[in-house]
Amino acid sequence: MPFWQRKSFAQMTHAEWESLCDGCGKCCLHKLIDSDDEDDTVHYTDVSCVLLKTDTARCSNYAERTQFVPDCVVITPQNVYELDFMPTSCAYRRLAEGRGLPSWHPLRNDGSRNAMIAAGMSAAGRVQNENEVHEDLELRIVTWPLRDRN
Ligand code: SF4
Structure with a gap:
């Protein structure tokens, strides 16, 4: 059985936890x-955090993100059961709710993100960095981040 099925969150190594x-x-x-x-x-917008690289949907400074964005929520084995503001597709939320990892998750695809992107789950190329947005966030509400697929 893969580690996410046989270990509790608290039993996972740091690398396993991050790989989720x-x-x-x-x-x-x-x-x-x-x-x-x-x-x-909770309404999602297509406006990202200042640190997000919008072409890849990766954080530009993951290790030091909380220094630059103090309200960035660091997910931990302690708060993982309180993630109702996270997208339903989020692996941490899915596992906390007992829903398992979907077929498109990189851990089920040899580490590749291709299936995740093909399933429409990535924000890459679909959002604008907050630095470039000057309009009211209410005008930027979108529903696609709330979609999930197995
Ligand atoms: S929403 Fe996506 S990027 Fe954010 S923690 Fe969950 S799986 Fe990772």
Whole structure:
């Protein structure tokens, strides 16, 4: 059995834990919470964090990201069960909810991100960096980051 099926989050090595991230970049998009909605619905936008490289959907300074973006949420085995603001496709959220890793996940494709991109899960090439956006974020709400596929 692969490690994500046989180990708990707490039992995983740091490298295993990090490898769970599919690199979709969707968590790096600005989100809006509807305060008029009693369910606190999270709306995603196609505007990214300043550190996201929008052509690849990778963080340009992953190791030091919290120094530059203090509100970047670092996912840990402790907070992984409280990720209801993350996309439903997020590997950490999926595993925390007992849904397993999807067929397109890089860990199920010899490390390749091609299947993930083909499944429409990556933010690469679909978003704009916050540095380049001057309009109201409410005008940039999109629904594609909320899609998931098995
Ligand atoms: S949403 Fe989850 S899987 Fe995708 S980049 Fe963020 S942490 Fe990784």
